[in-house]
Amino acid sequence: VRHLGSRLLIAIPGIALAVAVVWAGGVALAALLVVIAVLGLVELHSLTAAARPIRWAGDLCVVLWVVLPLFGSSPSRQLLLGAVACILVSAVGGLTARRREDVTLRVSVTVFGGLYLGLPLAMLMALREGPNGAAAVANVLVGTWAFDTFAYLGGRVWGRTPIAPRTSPNKTVEGAVIGLVGAVACVVLAGLYMDWISLVESIVLAIAICIAAFAGDLFESMLKRDAQVKDSGRILLGHGGILDRFDALLFSAPVAYLVTSWLVG
Amino acid sequence: VRHLGSRLLIAIPGIALAVAVVWAGGVALAALLVVIAVLGLVELHSLTAAARPIRWAGDLCVVLWVVLPLFGSSPSRQLLLGAVACILVSAVGGLTARRREDVTLRVSVTVFGGLYLGLPLAMLMALREGPNGAAAVANVLVGTWAFDTFAYLGGRVWGRTPIAPRTSPNKTVEGAVIGLVGAVACVVLAGLYMDWISLVESIVLAIAICIAAFAGDLFESMLKRDAQVKDSGRILLGHGGILDRFDALLFSAPVAYLVTSWLVG
Numbered sequence: 001v002r003h004l005g006s007r008l009l010i011a012i013p014g015i016a017l018a019v020a021v022v023w024a025g026g027v028a029l030a031a032l033l034v035v036i037a038v039l040g041l042v043e044l045h046s047l048t049a050a051a052r053p054i055r056w057a058g059d060l061c062v063v064l065w066v067v068l069p070l071f072g073s074s075p076s077r078q079l080l081l082g083a084v085a086c087i088l089v090s091a092v093g094g095l096t097a098r099r100r101e102d103v104t105l106r107v108s109v110t111v112f113g114g115l116y117l118g119l120p121l122a123m124l125m126a127l128r129e130g131p132n133g134a135a136a137v138a139n140v141l142v143g144t145w146a147f148d149t150f151a152y153l154g155g156r157v158w159g160r161t162p163i164a165p166r167t168s169p170n171k172t173v174e175g176a177v178i179g180l181v182g183a184v185a186c187v188v189l190a191g192l193y194m195d196w197i198s199l200v201e202s203i204v205l206a207i208a209i210c211i212a213a214f215a216g217d218l219f220e221s222m223l224k225r226d227a228q229v230k231d232s233g234r235i236l237l238g239h240g241g242i243l244d245r246f247d248a249l250l251f252s253a254p255v256a257y258l259v260t261s262w263l264v265g
Numbered sequence: 266v267r268h269l270g271s272r273l274l275i276a277i278p279g280i281a282l283a284v285a286v287v288w289a290g291g292v293a294l295a296a297l298l299v300v301i302a303v304l305g306l307v308e309l310h311s312l313t314a315a316a317r318p319i320r321w322a323g324d325l326c327v328v329l330w331v332v333l334p335l336f337g338s339s340p341s342r343q344l345l346l347g348a349v350a351c352i353l354v355s356a357v358g359g360l361t362a363r364r365r366e367d368v369t370l371r372v373s374v375t376v377f378g379g380l381y382l383g384l385p386l387a388m389l390m391a392l393r394e395g396p397n398g399a400a401a402v403a404n405v406l407v408g409t410w411a412f413d414t415f416a417y418l419g420g421r422v423w424g425r426t427p428i429a430p431r432t433s434p435n436k437t438v439e440g441a442v443i444g445l446v447g448a449v450a451c452v453v454l455a456g457l458y459m460d461w462i463s464l465v466e467s468i469v470l471a472i473a474i475c476i477a478a479f480a481g482d483l484f485e486s487m488l489k490r491d492a493q494v495k496d497s498g499r500i501l502l503g504h505g506g507i508l509d510r511f512d513a514l515l516f517s518a519p520v521a522y523l524v525t526s527w528l529v530g
Binding site: 051083095102105123219226 | 356357
């Protein structure tokens with residue numbers, strides 16, 4: 001295992017920070033999510049630099065979206081306000097751009113970046129602001145990162161059958177199955193100690209999180225492959241960039257938000 | 266006035282159809298909105314053909330989004346489900362695309378089309394399904410089309426000062442002001458006869474609708490200018506294409522949805 005030392009050097013304080021900030025919630029969590037969103041967008045805008053995203057508009061979209069659930073009585077309405085802001089701010093970005101060549105593409109990649117990073121991180125914020133918020137967010141993180149870890153380790157030991165050779169040649173069916181089983185076990189364990197969700201519900205939630213996490217991971221691999229880079233960035237020593245670390249969460253968080261809101265009501 | 270005959274030939278039955286279908290709501294309105302969404306997306310995909318949008322994914326996004334508010338108890342949650350579906354369906358479109366060159370751009374224009382057409386039309390559907398739905402939707406249509414008409418006529422008679430010469434040389438400050446005054450008057454008149462909204466509230470709503478409608482009109486002009494076409498299509502004789510007719514509504518509907526949901530609670 002390459003870079004194991006530096007990987008742990010980042011992972012352990014990273015997990016501690018995540019636990020503390022998810023526990024604290026509120027402005028502390030919003031601040032961390034804003035940092036992740038903006039740094040992730042820097043990486044995405046560099047992957048899509050050829051299409052010249054409108055950087056200020058993208059930044060404003062994701063920051064607004066993440067911060068909005070802190071205000072107002074209805075988190076879901078705040079999330080919708082963020083979605084409307086994403087298209088309107090990007091449109092104003094296009095209308096006020098000095099260079100108008102290919103402005104439709106510029107607006108499109110700006111909207112895409114806003115939705116890809118802003119919506120999931122805003123949904124994590126909204127989930128934390130809801131009832132049992134800390135437990136609900138912890139569940140998403142546990143499920144996503146357990147899937148990631150078990151799939152990676154399981155794949156290294158028993159992996160034989162490529163599952164998506166074109167996009168991510170190292171991923172295997174065996175790894176994905178072990179990841180799913182491991183993540184379900186972790187989420188069930190976490191869920192059993194928190195009396196807001198039943199055993200069956202926590203299994204449904206964990207399976208949904210795993211499928212989304214898997215798709216999120218593949219999708220980010222596709223973006224990198226398209227841009228012909230190996231890592232989205234180098235900000236997290238040995239863990240690549242922000243997008244490399246949060247790719248699965250960008251799809252699992254919105255799915256978990258929806259499933260949780262159906263389960264809890 | 267060019268094509269006055271054929272314009273009225275479309276406008277009068279068009280308005281009658283809109284009134285009947287907004288009144289009926291439910292499946293009838295969803296069907297009309299699906300038709301508008303899909304035909305609008307055909308035009309948008311042809312404007313952005315060079316970036317090769319993933320057509321089936323875009324179609325699925327807008328159809329899902331528009332239809333979702335018919336189901337479930339919470340329209341705002343259904344709208345969020347549509348937003349999540351927009352990014353996930355587009356991602357799956359990218360991952361399953363046969364040709365992967367510039368797949369990030371393909372996904373981006375697909376997401377953009379989904380959000381630009383799907384979100385506003387889904388919000389109109391959700392508005393109709395809410396309390397006082399027919400009145401709320403009628404208010405948006407009256408405000409948007411009154412603004413459009415008064416701004417056009419006022420601009421022709423008194424227009425002198427270009428307001429956005431780079432994007433839309435025929436639009437004038439005088440036209441916009443007359444449009445605003447005319448639209449506020451129409452919305453107030455409509456609001457006074459419907460006792461779910463106060464006078465001040467209907468003025469606020471109308472002003473918000475006008476600003477958004479103006480931006481929506483400019484934005485679509487920018488898209489056409491970028492693609493170097495004059496009309497987005499020719500499906501509506503003398504009215505150009507679907508996007509030409511609904512451009513203002515695509516921005517005014519989401520803004521009206523948010524303002525209405527704040528006002529009504």
